[in-house]
Ligand code: KG4
């Protein structure tokens with residue numbers, strides 16, 4: 092049924108997000124409250140601090156999502172919420188909120204896997220996208236290549252053996268003294284535009300491993316060494332360095348990005364080969380997760396996909412980074428298949444604000 096209206100709640104990492112989505116894919120509202128200022132202050136996600144920030148933000152974020160959609164809780168068909176993977180203290184804030192709404196308004200509740208949501212949101216933006224498809228999911232904590240056979244049926248072709256690509260972007264940004272008031276990825280991408288991507292000879296990870304796994308820890312170390320050997324002091328913000336220092340930082344950013352993306356290209360080439368052996372009818376590569384907002388990532392993978400006569404599906408940046416829409420949409424897909432839980436019992440109706 093397409094008259095479904097689902098609220099999605101996402102609190103797995105450092106963003107508190109909520110959205111309301113219709114069964115036909117119409118996004119009625121989308122709200123994200125980021126903890127970027129906390130990240131700058133503490134230089135990373137501190138779970139206790141993040142939990143605190145989610146607790147502060149969750150009620151107003153959900154309220155705003157409903158208000159923007161011009162709806163109240165009683166108009167909803169169900170509530171979807173991320174239940175993992177993520178920081179458990181943070182996940183709990185979202186889950187408790189979802190349970191309160193579900194019990195108070197007698198709504199079914201759908202527990203959503205964060206990475207599945209990153210993959211499935213591609214089916215919201217590209218209605219043509221049928222199972223099976225291949226997906227590359229790239230974020231701060233994950234680097235996954237999966238074959239999506241059907242809803243809830245996935246084969247993992249590869250994962251990272253150490254860090255995810257987003258983590259490498261974030262550390263590179265920090266060491267280059269970039270403005271971290273957003274996440275590091277966009278800052279590196281922007282600076283890379285000024286640099287020469289061939290100037291620093293970083294080696295591509297795992298060349299000798301003929302599989303679909305990833306590794307970014309070694310590239311991170313190469314970047315750190317290059318920064319040290321050029322006497323770049325990341326504690327001095329890029330806004331206040333000489334133009335020579337700036338251009339040498341830009342060269343590192345561009346060279347890092349080139350090799351980081353080259354590693355994705357090589358793995359995707361092989362993954363396409365492997366995936367077509369298991370599912371010959373695959374026509375699409377989905378690329379999603381925060382790092383999929385990167386223009387070089389999108390352009391280079393588009394080349395790989397075209398060469399193999401497939402099509403690239405890459406959600407717009409606001410749906411690549413963590414958001415409530417992907418959770419609501421994955422809720423809708425599961426709800427349609429009868430995969431949901433009944434409303435939780437009301438323990439304390441007064442508790443709901
Ligand atoms: O999916 P996401 O929002 O959160 C996680 O589930 O981790 O991904 C966040 C990651 C961060 O590491 C961030 O630096 C990276 O995505 N990112 C980017 C870009 N935008 C976000 N990396 C490279 N280029 C970008 N434009």
Ligand code: ZN
Nearest residue numbers: 230380381413
């Ligand atoms: Zn994510």
